[in-house]
Every structure is written in structure tokens, then in C-alpha cells.
Amino acid sequence: MWILRVNMNDRIYRLSEVPEAYKNLGGRGTTSTIVYDEVPPLCHPLGPNNKLVFAPGIVTGTAASTSARVSAGAKSWLTGGIKESNAGSSWASYLANMRIKALIVEGQPKEKGKYWMAHITWDDGAGKPKVSFLPADPYTGKDLYEVFPKVYEQFGARAAIAGCGVAGEYGYGNSGIAYNDLGKRPSRYSGRGGLGTVMASKGLKFIVLESKGAPGVAIANKEVFDRGAKKLTEALREHAITKPKGGLNTYGTAVLINIMNEAGGLPTRNFSSGRFEGAAKIAGEAIFEGVKNRLGKEVYNHACSPGCIIQCSNTWYKPDGTEHTSCVEYESDWALGANCGIDSLDDVAEMVRLCNAYGLDTIEAGTTLAVAMEAGVIPFGDGKKAIGLVQEMGKGTPLGRILGGGTEFTGRAFGVTRVPTVKRQSMPAYEPRAVKGIGITYATSTMGADHTAGYTIGPEILGVGGKVDPLSPEGKAALSRGFQATTAFIDSTGHCLFIAFAILDIPSGFEGMMEECNGVLGTNWASEDAAKIGGEILRKERAFNEAAGIGKAEDRVPEFMKFEPLPPHNQVYDVPDKVLDSVYGEL
Amino acid sequence: MRISVKLFATLGRHVPGAGSGTPFETEVPDGATVADLVNQLKLPREEVKVTFVNGRTRPLDWLLHPEDEVGIFPPIGGG
Known part of the structure; x- marks a missing residue:
């Protein structure tokens, strides 16, 4: 390995053996350890001393099911x-x-x-990877749907691509790294x-x-690998959520729209309600039927x-049957x-396409648009004007640059108090006031508000990995801590987090x-080692954040959630600060 | 008594005319529980995973009241 x-100073590369201390790391364990060890907090x-680290998971590239994940x-x-x-x-597999x-x-x-562009290939003669650097000028300032086919043309159909779009070039706080899908x-x-x-x-563009x-x-x-891969594959094929033609394969992840709406925990109109009257029209079922x-x-x-x-x-299709996004x-x-x-699913699909x-x-984009709507830039519910704002971001207009700064940045630009962020990252699709445990994850995660960091929605809403009352804070610090630690391990294996639906049951x-x-x-790890290994990763991430000036005072949900009751359950966020502090205090 | 019912995802297939998530009204005997409703609608028990009454998760032995709104889900997940 x-x-x-x-090194982008002068575009040279260096290969070295993996140090002993990194041998058993993968994915998130690798990236967080290297960032902790090498990046000054x-x-x-955006300066020369930050480092961007990519790492495949421990089993990525093997025959292990559902394991082609890369951590950045x-x-x-x-x-x-x-x-x-x-x-x-x-x-990731490459x-x-x-x-x-x-x-x-x-x-x-x-x-x-x-x-x-960095082009990384396998040098057969030398028995190791090699890197060549090529100018990316023809590909900058452009739509990635336009550029990806040209990059494939240049490097061949068997290439795999990672890159940034104009959002990265403009310097937005909201900008991701795009990778190719199988299409x-x-x-x-x-x-x-x-x-x-x-x-x-x-x-670096690509x-x-x-x-x-x-x-x-x-x-x-x-032998051990094959035995494990067989057991995991059987679990995925057997569990109702993950099996072929099961919930995810049929309705996609958007199957959650209806259940979160029913639970009163689907954040609506910039986190002002937990119910959306149009939920059924955009739900996974509506996508399947549409x-x-x-x-x-x-x-x-x-x-x-x-x-x-x-x-x-x-995949969503246009009325004429051609692919939309x-x-x-x-x-x-x-x-x-x-x-x-x-x-309108057509409007949502257009905005997803534009974000790509x-x-x-897409999460940060949607929460930013909602804050802009709250500020009166455009009305809530106006899909066409919302598409227009996403286009502003793509063009890099002054308004687009404010929106591209992200949800919190936009809130500051317009003087909005209802800004659903933790550590400057916007909350995903679960309302903390209606689902108390996920709020603990949002508040305390090293990542800023992030549902995947400790997905307590499993037991709180879906009845997976147990069943607990979403409105009660009781026992939720331990629940979130356990999920966060186990997740840090799963994120290191290279498996998609969705295997958790099957393996928790x-x-x-x-x-x-x-x-x-x-x-x-x-190695000789047992099941109980997962949370221990994950806990070690969390401790490094936490230490990096503390050294970067992000301490426990930032492990909080936004203030408005503590005094604005959320319909329909009319709950505020009532998890005490000392409970939030216990998540990492007792790790 | 009359109650309102919504069946989600694959469960809608078991009741003719009940689209996924479209509310319909039905009559259940006084004293009926969520489980009685599931039986009355002939929903396969193994496909019933999460049951809501008025937006709160409630167990199968939960007692129903007139005008309750019931939502029934098969096993689903996502994120």
C-alpha cells in the first residue's frame, strides 16, 4: 500500500510506504488521522498549509458488497x-x-x-502508481455535465473522475467534490x-x-474475508429495507419524506414547521409513480x-420521457x-441537476434558498424563482456569491435569525425539535450539523436498531454517542452507511x-471493537476542532429552536447543555 | 367510530383504491386497537413496521378514538 x-507548488509527486501506525486505517480513519497529524489546525x-486527503475504505475495491466509498x-x-x-x-475502487x-x-x-488535472495510472513496469499533470484550462468555468464527457474523451471510457465545479472555482463555502456515477x-x-x-x-480541477x-x-x-463478505451480503439481501425491490431499491432515499412528515419532523419553510402539505407530491412514492x-x-x-x-x-424523467436528472x-x-x-418534482429535479x-x-443549497426566502429575496414556494437563484450561484453574480457562501453566510448578509446551522454547516432533513436524538448528533458532531454522523433516526423514527420515542430526550446522549462512534468505524470500512439498516438488526x-x-x-477485531476504533477517530477529530478554536460552546443547536415551538407537536429543543456536553465528555 | 387512515409505500397495494399516502376514512368498532385496524384492512402483519396515531409513534395495542388519524408504514429507510 x-x-x-x-504537491501542487510545483506539481511533483512522491510515493511512500504506509507507516505502521496507519496500516489498519481506512476511509475516514485515514483522512481524519492524516489531517490531525499534518494540517495546522x-x-x-484555502491556504497552502491545508491538505486535501482522499482515502478508500478498508474493504473498498474487494468483493465486499456495497463498499465502493471514498472519504475526502x-x-x-x-x-x-x-x-x-x-x-x-x-x-473509490480504482x-x-x-x-x-x-x-x-x-x-x-x-x-x-x-x-x-492529475492523471493517476498504474505503471506496470515499476509496479506502482504514477502521476502526470496536464493543464485543465479548457474545462474551467463550465457546467460539469458539459465537461465530464470531454474528460472521458481525453482519457478514455474506463477512467474515473473526481473534480470541483464552478462553485469551487468561485471559492464558495458551499462546494462539493463531484465523482462519476456508473452512468x-x-x-x-x-x-x-x-x-x-x-x-x-x-x-486542482480534476x-x-x-x-x-x-x-x-x-x-x-x-477465508476469513470470504466468510465475512458472505454474511454481510446475506444480511443485505434479507433485510426488508436493503433487499432487492425493498424500500430503498423501489422508492429511493426519498421514501423518508412521508414518514418524516407523518412524524411532524420534516423541516418545512426554513424550519418553521414539521409538516409540509405538499409532502406526498415530492415523496419517493411520487417519484416511482411519476x-x-x-x-x-x-x-x-x-x-x-x-x-x-x-x-x-x-432517475427523474421529463414529461417527454427523456432523462432529467x-x-x-x-x-x-x-x-x-x-x-x-x-x-413540484420537476422544479426540485432541475435544481438537483444545476447543483450537480x-x-x-444540495443540502446547503436548499437550506440557503430557504433562508433567502425567509429574508424576502423570493417567496416561499416559488420553484421558478428558486431555480433562478441557483442559476445566480452558477453564474457567480454578487447575489449568487452571497448564496454560495452558504446558509449561515446568507443569514448574516440578510440579517436573518432563523438560521438552522451548527458550526456553520446547515442542518439536514430531520427537525431536532421533533426528533431529539438527531439534534444531539447535529449539535455535537465534529462535522457540524450532519445526520450521517450519528443516525439516531433508525431507532427514533424507523424502528431500526431498537425503538425509542423521538420527542423524549431520555437516554439520547448515549444513543447519539454510540451511533457516532460506530459510524466513524463504518465510514472507515468503505461500506455505505446504509448497510447499517441491515446490520443493526x-x-x-x-x-x-x-x-x-x-x-x-x-486483524482480529470483534463486533464490540467497532465502537472503540470509531471512538478513537472521533477523539482525534474533536482534538483538531478544539485546537482550531471550536469548543463545546459550539456544540449547540441555534437559539431559535430553544424558544420557537415547532408545529404540529409544538415542541422546543429542550435537551440541556450538560447532556450535550456529556456526549464527548463521556466518550 | 370513524377514523382516517393513510397507508404508505407498498402497503397501499393491499387495499383497493388506497393510493400511497392518500387518506381514506373507515369504520372500526369502539375499543378497536391499531392491531384490529391492521387486521380489518388485511395488511400482512410482517409488512407493518411503524404505526402512527395523530403524528406520534404508537404500538399495535394502542386504543383508537373517533377521528384519530392513523399512518401505517412498512419497513423503510434512507437518508
Whole structure:
């Protein structure tokens, strides 16, 4: 395995052996450890001392199901703290196949506004990866849907691409890193935390991978690996949520719109209500039925990345049956739909497409539009004007640049008090006042408000991994802490977090995940080690944040949630500060 | 007594005319529970995962009252 350092000062690269201390790390464990070890916490996120780290998970690139995830990490331009944002793409598998444990992008070219591409291939003769640098000038300032096919033309159909869009070039706090999906669309994202701008600040537009001839992932104990992979695959095939033609494969992640609405926890019109009267029109069921009507047949969802059993990515079609966009995820659907009071799937799909085209995080984009609506820039519910605002972001107009700064930035520009952020990152699609545990995760996560950091929605709403009352704060600090630690481990394996639906209910699936890791690494981890290993990652992330000036005073939900009751349950956020402090205090 | 019911995702298929998430009214005997309603609608028990009454998650033995709004979900997940 290699650590590959790409230095953008003068575009040179260096390969080194993986240090002993990093041998058992993967994904988030790798990126957060390297950021903790090498990035000065007080550096400017867009300066020469920040580093952008990519790492495949421990089992990424193997036959383990649903494991083609890559973690991207750095000091976040949005939050100012540590960031790990993972995505599913063949790009992840290619990195793993070339035995690259971490790809570290360092330095910064002196010349501003000049962009490069790094082309990483396998050098058969030398038996290691090699990097060449090419100018990216023809690809800057453009829509990624226009550019991706040209990059494929240049490097061949078997390439995999990661890159930033104009959002990164403009320097937005809202900017993601786009990766190709299996249909070569620029639609899989390390969306959160402004990493696209960190990438652009390095003068790096694309990282193109080709792993032809590469040896693939080394497996220390094939028998143990195979046994684990079989157990996990069986769990995924058996569980009602993850199985073929199950909930996710049929309705996509947007199947959650209706249940969150029913629970009164679907943030609506900038977090002013937990119910949206138009929810049914934008729900996963409506997407499935809408596609059936427009194409005249039932369409089940597809995989975002190779080797996925769950296959939850949908495609939305125009009335004439041509593709509009892929994928309308729950978070995007909610952020650009319910949270803006918009009930048209066609309008939501257009905004998703534009976010992919510009390199924007759909969550941050939707929550920003809603704050702008609150400020009176455009009315709530006006889909066409909302599309216009996303286009402003793409054009880099003065208003677009304010919106591109993110939700909190926009709130400050317009003097809005109802701004749903923690650590400058906007909240996703679950209302903390109606689901108390997820609020604890939002408040305390090292990432800023992030549902994936500790998805207590499982037991609080979905009846997965237990069943608890969403409106009660009782026992939720421990629940969130446990989820955050286990998640940090799952994010290190390279598995998609959605395997958690199956393995939290099926213990043999959980064992399978551990055995896969043991098979690859030659370790001897048991199920209970997952939370311990994850806890160590969280401690490093936390220490980085504290050194960056982000302490426990920032582990809080916004003040308005403490005194504005949320309909329909008319609850405020009543989790005491000392309970929030206990999440990491007792880690 | 009359109550209002919504069936979500795949559950709508089991009741003719009940689209996913579209509310319909039905009559249940006084003293009926959520489980009685599930049986009356002939929903396969293994497909019933989360049941709401008036926006709160309630167990199958929860007692229904006139004009209650019931929402029934199969196992779903996402994020």
C-alpha cells in the first residue's frame, strides 16, 4: 500500500510506504488521522498549509458488497473544523485497486486562476502508481455535465473522475467534490463542508484515475474475508429495507419524506414547521409513480457505484420521457422541496441537476434558498424563482456569491435569525425539535450539523436498531454517542452507511463486516471493537476542532429552536447543555 | 367510530383504491386497537413496521378514538 503525495507548488509527486501506525486505517480513519497529524489546525482552509486527503475504505475495491466509498478530508472551508465527506463511486475502487491508502494533495501553485488535472495510472513496469499533470484550462468555468464527457474523451471510457465545479472555482463555502456515477454522470458527491473549494484552492480541477493493470486489494486471509463478505451480503439481501425491490431499491432515499412528515419532523419553510402539505407530491412514492407514468413502466433504482446490492439511486424523467436528472435523494428533495415550500418534482429535479452542474452541495443549497426566502429575496414556494437563484450561484453574480457562501453566510448578509446551522454547516432533513436524538448528533458532531454522523433516526423514527420515542430526550446522549462512534468505524470500512439498516438488526451481518476487515488487514477485531476504533477517530477529530478554536460552546443547536415551538407537536429543543456536553465528555 | 387512515409505500397495494399516502376514512368498532385496524384492512402483519396515531409513534395495542388519524408504514429507510 502507498501514501501518494501530490504537491501542487510545483506539481511533483512522491510515493511512500504506509507507516505502521496507519496500516489498519481506512476511509475516514485515514483522512481524519492524516489531517490531525499534518494540517495546522489554525491554518486558512484555502491556504497552502491545508491538505486535501482522499482515502478508500478498508474493504473498498474487494468483493465486499456495497463498499465502493471514498472519504475526502481536510480542514473545512465551511466549518473551519475537520471534515470528512464520503461518496460512492468507481473512483473509490480504482484508488484501492492501485493500492493507494491515501492520496494527499498538498501545497498551492503561485499562479492564481490556473488549474491542472492529475492523471493517476498504474505503471506496470515499476509496479506502482504514477502521476502526470496536464493543464485543465479548457474545462474551467463550465457546467460539469458539459465537461465530464470531454474528460472521458481525453482519457478514455474506463477512467474515473473526481473534480470541483464552478462553485469551487468561485471559492464558495458551499462546494462539493463531484465523482462519476456508473452512468458517467457528475452526480456522486463529497458534498458537505466546502471541500470543492479546498480542491480548487490547490489549483486542482480534476483527478482522473485509470487502474488498468493494477494488482487490486491485498487480502491477508481470504477465508476469513470470504466468510465475512458472505454474511454481510446475506444480511443485505434479507433485510426488508436493503433487499432487492425493498424500500430503498423501489422508492429511493426519498421514501423518508412521508414518514418524516407523518412524524411532524420534516423541516418545512426554513424550519418553521414539521409538516409540509405538499409532502406526498415530492415523496419517493411520487417519484416511482411519476416515472411509471412518464415511461409507461415500473423502474427500480440503480447502483451509484460498483458492487452495490442496495441500489437506491433513482432517475427523474421529463414529461417527454427523456432523462432529467439522477439522483433525487431524500436530502436534496427535502432541502430544495419541502424546506423551500416547493412541491413540484420537476422544479426540485432541475435544481438537483444545476447543483450537480455547478458543484454545489444540495443540502446547503436548499437550506440557503430557504433562508433567502425567509429574508424576502423570493417567496416561499416559488420553484421558478428558486431555480433562478441557483442559476445566480452558477453564474457567480454578487447575489449568487452571497448564496454560495452558504446558509449561515446568507443569514448574516440578510440579517436573518432563523438560521438552522451548527458550526456553520446547515442542518439536514430531520427537525431536532421533533426528533431529539438527531439534534444531539447535529449539535455535537465534529462535522457540524450532519445526520450521517450519528443516525439516531433508525431507532427514533424507523424502528431500526431498537425503538425509542423521538420527542423524549431520555437516554439520547448515549444513543447519539454510540451511533457516532460506530459510524466513524463504518465510514472507515468503505461500506455505505446504509448497510447499517441491515446490520443493526441482523448481528451476523455486523460480524460479517468485522470479518471482512479482519480478512483484508489480518486483524482480529470483534463486533464490540467497532465502537472503540470509531471512538478513537472521533477523539482525534474533536482534538483538531478544539485546537482550531471550536469548543463545546459550539456544540449547540441555534437559539431559535430553544424558544420557537415547532408545529404540529409544538415542541422546543429542550435537551440541556450538560447532556450535550456529556456526549464527548463521556466518550 | 370513524377514523382516517393513510397507508404508505407498498402497503397501499393491499387495499383497493388506497393510493400511497392518500387518506381514506373507515369504520372500526369502539375499543378497536391499531392491531384490529391492521387486521380489518388485511395488511400482512410482517409488512407493518411503524404505526402512527395523530403524528406520534404508537404500538399495535394502542386504543383508537373517533377521528384519530392513523399512518401505517412498512419497513423503510434512507437518508
